[in-house]
């Protein structure tokens with residue numbers, strides 16, 4: 371067993387007594403090593419950091435009363451420090467509260483009692499009875515808000531908005547396919563002091579001094595991105611997915627050149643050439659569509675179109691396409707048409723990272739993505755490319771489009787990429803797809819028409835118009851009243867306006883992140899059908915809302 375131990379001058383003697391009484395324990399002694407006056411937070415910080423980092427099993431902190439030490443240690447995330455006066459305190463702090471740092475007061479506790487307390491502390495397992503687990507979960511849940519408690523005084527109005535968002539995430543079933551729930555580690559990096567640094571340029575070639583820390587962060591982000599996706603080169607500076615797409619256009623083609631891309635109303639994205647977007651204003655956009663009967667990509671038709679219009683770029687990737695994309699086939703088309711292959715994997719990046727969707731990276735010249743959708747990182751963008759494009763891409767981003775990069779967000783991207791290297795996270799990608807299929811089937815089994823007849827990825831589209839004669843707008847509003855959040859979405863060849871739409875888009879990435887599985891996904895699918903069967907039935911909406919609240923209470927949002 372590994373224990374980190376520390377004390378100030380007021381706890382020095384008791385610390386020495388504990389260490390010598392327990393030779394079988396592997397103590398990491400953070401000091402102090404003499405009885406001279408010193409500052410207790412220094413030792414609390416060292417021990418709490420070791421516990422938070424998982425470097426030791428427990429921490430022990432001693433000062434005159436134990437109170438200063440417990441306050442200092444409890445400022446660290448994932449640390450639960452308990453001041454104990456006897457073995458009974460220690461047993462309860464462990465069993466009920468899951469304490470991982472023991473605080474002792476030299477003035478109150480003699481050496482023999484201290485050793486007895488420590489033994490009780492490390493020998494007592496955390497009690498997983500439902501009521502204790504529930505209360506510990508509430509401690510964790512409170513941290514989602516307490517991370518921001520400094521705002522309660524500094525800016526109560528903004529604090530109220532964060533509190534409202536925390537409550538919303540906790541109590542609603544979020545099925546917005548383009549959203550996810552970032553980890554606390556990602557959020558902490560995103561809110562870090564790295565935001566204070568101006569770093570125009572790239573690691574090692576900056577326009578400002580003092581860039582060593584941010585250089586290291588950005589290097590990690592770039593290297594991890596390349597490792598995770600098997601890419602030659604990564605640019606992690608784009609502020610969002612649209613900016614990532616803009617960077618590729620700027621790096622490769624000229625105003626007026628032709629881009630062949632999926633049209634927005636069929637599942638494409640604004641930045642793929644919508645007339646209201648910069649892309650549609652600057653470039654000559656030729657849209658391709660899905661097949662009218664299968665509602666899937668027809669690669670032969672896209673090939674014919676590419677050979678005819680001779681685009682400079684063939685862009686694949688979508689915001690609302692529920693089927694797998696055959697990147698190998700797209701490469702063949704690009705080779706035949708002699709154009710650049712660009713893939714925007716914003717929606718499916720997490721599935722690609724986890725091996726639940728074939729990767730476009732080996733085939734494409736450029737792969738753009740957001741980092742906040744299935745990937746679950748901070749809100750931002752990224753471009754991966756083949757080595758021969760690296761220079762052109764980097765100068766398109768800076769100085770071409772952006773000034774100083776958001777190094778705090780880049781660090782958060784690095785954290786996210788590291789998370790994806792763990793086997794659990796790879797498994798998460800498979801679970802997202804399994805949950806999506808289960809939920810889709812539950813809705814389909816109730817008679818709803820699913821666009822393309824099903825799903826291969828993290829989202830599905832329900833044609834509520836042809837099934838129930840209602841618009842996507844009204845369907846989404848009824849679900850919102852029921853604690854289920856989806857968005858209205860056009861379906862291929864939609865006859866409704868983009869404001870009303872005939873469909874809704876549903877994606878379970880967020881609920882999968884909070885730990886829900888196929889059983890919950892199926893249940894939620896049946897609730898969606900319950901609500902949509904009669905969107906005027908307010909009683910059903912209230913019942914589903916209550917059920918949604920009870921279900922979400924069991925699944926902690928990270």
Ligand SMILES: *Cc1c(COP(=O)(O)O)cnc(C)c1O
Pocket residue numbers: 548609610611612613638639641687688689714715716717740750751
């Ligand atoms: C979401 C999305 C984007 C853009 O994302 P922003 O960060 O909102 O600019 C780009 N492409 C696709 C396919 C998307 O789904």
